[in-house]
Amino acid sequence: MSAVLRRLLVYFLAAWVAITVSFLLPRVVPGNPVAGAVARASQSGNCNAQCVIAVEEQLGFNVHTSLWDQYVQYMGNLAHGNLGQSWSENAPVSNLILSYLPWTLGLLVVSTTISFFGGTALGIWMAWRRGSWFEWVLPAATFFQALPYFFLALVLVLIFGQTGTMLKWFPSLFGYDIYVVDPGPNWPYITSVLSHAILPAATVVLSSIAGFILSMRNQMVTTMDEDFVLVAAAKGLPTRTVIWYAARNALLPVVSNFTIAISLVVAGQILVEIVFNYPGIGFHLFDALSKLDYSLVQGIFVVITLVVLGANLLADVAYVLIDPRARQAA
Amino acid sequence: MTIDSTALTQAPLAGPTPKSMLPKVGLRLPRSPKVIAGLALLAPFAVVAVIGRWISPYSPNATDPQHWVQHVLVPGTGPGTGITANYYPLPLPPSAEHWLGTTVFAQDVLSQVLTSTQATLFVGLIAAVIATVLSILFGVTAGYFGGNADEVLSLISNVFLAIPGLPLLIVLADYVPSAGSSILLVAFIIAVTAWAYSSRVLRAQTLSLRNRDFVEAARVTGEGRFRIILAEILPNLVPIVAASFLFTTLYAIYAYVAISFLGLGGSPTSSPPGLWNWGEMLREGFANNAIRGGWWWWWAPPGLCVALLGTGLALVNFGIDEFINPRLRVAGLTRKAAKKAGITSHATLGMTPVVGNRPAVPSLAARSQNVGDAVLEIHGLSVDYGYGDDAVHAVVDCDLVLRRGRVLGLAGESGSGKSTLALAAIRLLRSPAVITGGQVLFHSKPIGGDGPRGTIDMLASDKEELRSVRWSEISVVLQSSMNALNPVITIGAQFDDLLRVHRPKLSRSARVERSGELLDMVGINADRLRSYPHELSGGMRQRAMIAIALALEPQVMILDEPTTALDVVTQREILEELIGLRDRLGFAALFITHDLSLLVELADEIAVMYAGRLMERAPAASLFNAPRLPYTHGLIHCFPPMHGKRERMQGIPGSPPDLNDLPKGCAFHPRCAWAMEQCRHDVPQLAPVNGSAREVACWLHRGDAKVPAELARPDPGVAEVHA
Numbered sequence A: 001m002s003a004v005l006r007r008l009l010v011y012f013l014a015a016w017v018a019i020t021v022s023f024l025l026p027r028v029v030p031g032n033p034v035a036g037a038v039a040r041a042s043q044s045g046n047c048n049a050q051c052v053i054a055v056e057e058q059l060g061f062n063v064h065t066s067l068w069d070q071y072v073q074y075m076g077n078l079a080h081g082n083l084g085q086s087w088s089e090n091a092p093v094s095n096l097i098l099s100y101l102p103w104t105l106g107l108l109v110v111s112t113t114i115s116f117f118g119g120t121a122l123g124i125w126m127a128w129r130r131g132s133w134f135e136w137v138l139p140a141a142t143f144f145q146a147l148p149y150f151f152l153a154l155v156l157v158l159i160f161g162q163t164g165t166m167l168k169w170f171p172s173l174f175g176y177d178i179y180v181v182d183p184g185p186n187w188p189y190i191t192s193v194l195s196h197a198i199l200p201a202a203t204v205v206l207s208s209i210a211g212f213i214l215s216m217r218n219q220m221v222t223t224m225d226e227d228f229v230l231v232a233a234a235k236g237l238p239t240r241t242v243i244w245y246a247a248r249n250a251l252l253p254v255v256s257n258f259t260i261a262i263s264l265v266v267a268g269q270i271l272v273e274i275v276f277n278y279p280g281i282g283f284h285l286f287d288a289l290s291k292l293d294y295s296l297v298q299g300i301f302v303v304i305t306l307v308v309l310g311a312n313l314l315a316d317v318a319y320v321l322i323d324p325r326a327r328q329a330a
Numbered sequence B: 001m002t003i004d005s006t007a008l009t010q011a012p013l014a015g016p017t018p019k020s021m022l023p024k025v026g027l028r029l030p031r032s033p034k035v036i037a038g039l040a041l042l043a044p045f046a047v048v049a050v051i052g053r054w055i056s057p058y059s060p061n062a063t064d065p066q067h068w069v070q071h072v073l074v075p076g077t078g079p080g081t082g083i084t085a086n087y088y089p090l091p092l093p094p095s096a097e098h099w100l101g102t103t104v105f106a107q108d109v110l111s112q113v114l115t116s117t118q119a120t121l122f123v124g125l126i127a128a129v130i131a132t133v134l135s136i137l138f139g140v141t142a143g144y145f146g147g148n149a150d151e152v153l154s155l156i157s158n159v160f161l162a163i164p165g166l167p168l169l170i171v172l173a174d175y176v177p178s179a180g181s182s183i184l185l186v187a188f189i190i191a192v193t194a195w196a197y198s199s200r201v202l203r204a205q206t207l208s209l210r211n212r213d214f215v216e217a218a219r220v221t222g223e224g225r226f227r228i229i230l231a232e233i234l235p236n237l238v239p240i241v242a243a244s245f246l247f248t249t250l251y252a253i254y255a256y257v258a259i260s261f262l263g264l265g266g267s268p269t270s271s272p273p274g275l276w277n278w279g280e281m282l283r284e285g286f287a288n289n290a291i292r293g294g295w296w297w298w299w300a301p302p303g304l305c306v307a308l309l310g311t312g313l314a315l316v317n318f319g320i321d322e323f324i325n326p327r328l329r330v331a332g333l334t335r336k337a338a339k340k341a342g343i344t345s346h347a348t349l350g351m352t353p354v355v356g357n358r359p360a361v362p363s364l365a366a367r368s369q370n371v372g373d374a375v376l377e378i379h380g381l382s383v384d385y386g387y388g389d390d391a392v393h394a395v396v397d398c399d400l401v402l403r404r405g406r407v408l409g410l411a412g413e414s415g416s417g418k419s420t421l422a423l424a425a426i427r428l429l430r431s432p433a434v435i436t437g438g439q440v441l442f443h444s445k446p447i448g449g450d451g452p453r454g455t456i457d458m459l460a461s462d463k464e465e466l467r468s469v470r471w472s473e474i475s476v477v478l479q480s481s482m483n484a485l486n487p488v489i490t491i492g493a494q495f496d497d498l499l500r501v502h503r504p505k506l507s508r509s510a511r512v513e514r515s516g517e518l519l520d521m522v523g524i525n526a527d528r529l530r531s532y533p534h535e536l537s538g539g540m541r542q543r544a545m546i547a548i549a550l551a552l553e554p555q556v557m558i559l560d561e562p563t564t565a566l567d568v569v570t571q572r573e574i575l576e577e578l579i580g581l582r583d584r585l586g587f588a589a590l591f592i593t594h595d596l597s598l599l600v601e602l603a604d605e606i607a608v609m610y611a612g613r614l615m616e617r618a619p620a621a622s623l624f625n626a627p628r629l630p631y632t633h634g635l636i637h638c639f640p641p642m643h644g645k646r647e648r649m650q651g652i653p654g655s656p657p658d659l660n661d662l663p664k665g666c667a668f669h670p671r672c673a674w675a676m677e678q679c680r681h682d683v684p685q686l687a688p689v690n691g692s693a694r695e696v697a698c699w700l701h702r703g704d705a706k707v708p709a710e711l712a713r714p715d716p717g718v719a720e721v722h723a
Ligand SMILES: Nc1ncnc2c1ncn2[C@@H]1O[C@H](COP(=O)(O)OP(=O)(O)OP(=O)(O)O)[C@@H](O)[C@H]1O
Pocket: B331, B385, B392, B394, B412, B413, B414, B415, B416, B417, B418, B419, B420, B421, B431, B432, B433, B479, B594, B659
């Protein structure tokens, strides 16, 4: 089986597992969500048998057919992009997620790009200047990397955020100033979005960059010991080229571990969004959890999984581009 | 948090894991400052995890009404909400009664932090244990059995790896209603989302161990699979399992804190009640406006605790990393030592530092001996690895002269310092190598191109000056030239970058043409320019390296065992090509090998090294047929001749000495059959024998010692002269 097919199979199965888990959990775990929804419905009045059925229909739980039939129906719906109905927002889950996704993707792409490229460049430099004063970045980076994302978010809000108590430099609530500007392609809205993204992006960058610095530095130190790097120096190539010889090889394991890195960044960002009430899928996942809106929770989980799988696919492509050995296996 | 462990991020380590390190592995954590700092950070948490609830000054739930001073409006109550105003006490900043202040519920923060430590650490450790067991089961089984079992198990772990852990955790924790109250269940759910990564690493490592000799041996002797895994594979995985255990602990603690922050970890006030943990403290603070209120003392301590604990675990993990991957250790030259030595410890790649006072040795030219034909002169060269008391003196006071167009052979057992000597001369040794004395003069008369002319003092040159002679005048074929080619670019590109830098006037097509020519010269088809190194056989890679070394028509080539790791036939071919090329192109070569019988056909002159010193130097035929040094004699007789009748091999008893603990006197004396009393005390110096052109460092040839017959054969070189 070729390497490409194998990777695709993995992603396909991962998506399938995620979908199936989110299908099965509410159905097999005792205390199913329908009971909760019925209880809520009963609060505002009596929920008779008909009302129960209505609730079930709305949630997509047709408990009167077999599990298999439900599964087939669920998959069929998914294939049409139908993720069910959110009772708390009273809208189709897929529409809701589509409106949350740009926030999350925007933040994720911008901050991961900065942190990956910045961290990698710093890591290369640190390895090259090994033993210089710059070595002191190591313990600092270790500490930063050990800070939970959301804790760093809280600290940044306290110090820089307008909802904090100290400098009050940057907005630290919501994705834009919901009281002042109208969403749309207008300048005030755009600047508002940008300024609101500063602190969340800074949090994600600061928390994740240390990891990229450290792993690139270690790989680079290891690679610089390879003979081909020494040969590059012996060949009288300019320092720039020698570093590039080593860096391109050191990058390989870093890129191949992007899978884990991106999972952790996504996980961290979910919590960061919550701290900032940033209107992406992470914040809404939290919101849906607290409102017991299970169809929304499931939908978001499936979409997050797909986003991560997409990022993995990109990392795979990058890997193949820089490693000829992988290119041939592909 | 991101992965930072090279031990974990690396594919199976290439380096051999000698079996001898097995028994000690578990205990021998390097006592590096990092590990010590890490353990120091972890220790208080471990203690508090056990005794925390007893040393807490208050109960974590107890409110302290005495210190309520002011009130805070509960959000969502009071004027404008239609709900009657409801008040919290104002949290108190740190004070004598409450060292870390109080929460908005007038609870003691310090007590909460202390009590929380236990559950947080417990979940981390239990989850790590479960995940480690899972990953060993999956990883080792997949790696060891291979085939379909591997396909299936790897597929499962890769699928788990691709699914983002925390979101899965959130969904699982959310649906399992009693998860919050049972930390065992929480730990189990975390483990389920965390095992896949370690499993992948362990699989790769098992796979590479599986084919090692000692495992093969066990298999051949018919040991059961289960026994092999337990006795041979697992002990070797200990460092990696340890690294991944720590990593998983860290991950589990983060995950637990995160889901508690989301309110899924079970709150102490819910029913059934969950346990106090740091994530729960952060959640309460966040949910009760501790940020807006500026009540940092409430939420900062638990967050800092997570960070400190994480730093501690990461530092210990660094230690394990350095244990697994020695390249990460700062070998020998620490910043302090480097400073003391007056050199910078960084950026020494291709710029081996030179320290100490190097007496200006008059060059051969100045001494007007054999002036014209010396191209590389080495005088009194000494090289240490490391600096200060634990420096290894790898090369001591060596003199060599390479003459234009000649081949100088350098022989000696493994570890005698041949490569060190040769690479020090062109300053290619890497840290922690330091040149501690001597002089290296390169007398340049470019063959082709327009390189620098005149004498260059290699040890006094700066980077630019070195760069001007590198490769264009002096090129190297490294000992392990199998790895000397950059694996990610084509062979052609590796010719091209060289020509582009050193022959800027050549056009692109001219460069390609020249590269093709060069490959052709070493017997490789020019089409191979488009190949990547991994597509070439070992022999082809060595040839390609030789072709690259020839590309700029250098005056000197340093060939460090250019044909090791090849079969005898290929060795022969390559060597014959080399001789032919030398005759045609007229470069001088410093040829390093431990095979004297090979050198005698190739070299004009041979020098023999032992324990970092030159011990004998003579014209090739003289040295080979009539050695004067007991060590040389042993060397000659430990290799079967390449052709001709096979003599019985005698070899040299014992093994090369430990450079850290050299015998006094002649370093060879413990192994020397003719050692005398004097040899145990005094170091013999290299000196001419009987006024001939050859030099020996051996007491047998000094004074009136009786020279044994083996070492007094008639010298063919001398005989020739007499004839
Ligand atoms: N980085 C290093 N740190 C400390 N000691 C080193 C280092 N590199 C080499 N040495 C020591 O220096 C000595 C000389 O090594 P060198 O590589 O020059 O030997 P060699 O004669 O080329 O051996 P071989 O035939 O195996 O290539 C060895 O004893 C080795 O242990």
